[in-house]
Amino acid sequence: MDITSLILLALGFLTILSSLGVLSSRDNFYSALYMALTMIFIATTFAVFNIQSAFILIAFIFIGAVGIVTVALAAVFRYVPRKVPVDKLWVIPTVLTIAVLAYTLYKYATFNLSTASVNIAAFQSQYALAVVFLFCLMVLLMISIVKIVRREEVCLK
C-alpha cells in the first residue's frame, strides 16, 4: 500500500469518526462543529489528489461560509433536542440506497485513480450560462425570502 492510500485511509477514518460525532452528539452546537470538521477532512481529500480549484471552492465557500453560518446558527439557537426512535419502515429506503451504493462500489472499486487538473477556461466557456442562471436563481430566492419574512412580520404584528 503506497503513501497516498495510507493518507486516504487515515482521512477516510477521520471523516467517518467526525460524522459519527454529529450523530452521537446531543447538543446541536457540537454537532455543527463536528460537521465542520467532517467538511474539512473532505476538502483535504481533494487536496490529496491535487484538485486545487475544487479544494478552494469547498474550503472557502462550503466550509468558510455555509459551514460557519451553520455553526453560528447552532450557537444562537442553542438547543438540545430529544432524539426520537426511527420508524422501522425507513429500513426499506435505507436498504435500497445501500444496495445501489454497494453495486457502484463493486463496479468501480478497482478503478485507477489519477486525477487531472481542471481546465478553468473550458469550464468558463461551457458553463458560463449555467452560472449566470444560478446567480439569477440565488437573487430570486433571496428576494422571495425577504418578501416572505416581511409578510410574516406584518402578520405577526
Added chain:
Amino acid sequence: MFEVAIILITAIVVLLVAYLTAISSRDLIRLLISLEMMFGAVFLALIPVFSIPEMTTTAFGVLVITIFTSSSELLVLIASIVLLNRMTRDISTDVVSSGGDVL
C-alpha cells in the same frame, strides 16, 4: 488500487450517517447539519469523476452547481428557522402541523 473503494466507502458511510441524523432528530438546525453532510458525501463521490480526463470540466460543473444548491438550501432553512422561532418560540419540527415522516 483501492483508493476509489476507500473514497466511495467513506462517502457511503457519511451519507448514511446524514440520513440517520435527519430521520432521528426533530429540529431544523440538525436537519440543516444533516443536509450539509449529504452534500459532503456528494463531494466525496465526485473525486473519481475528476480522474476521467474528458469528465473533469463536467465534474467541476457539478461541484459548482452542488455548492450553489447547498447555499440555496442554507438560505431557505435560515429563513424557516427564523420564521418558526418567531411564530412558535421553538425550532422543533413537532410544532409544524403538516408533513412529517410518518409512513
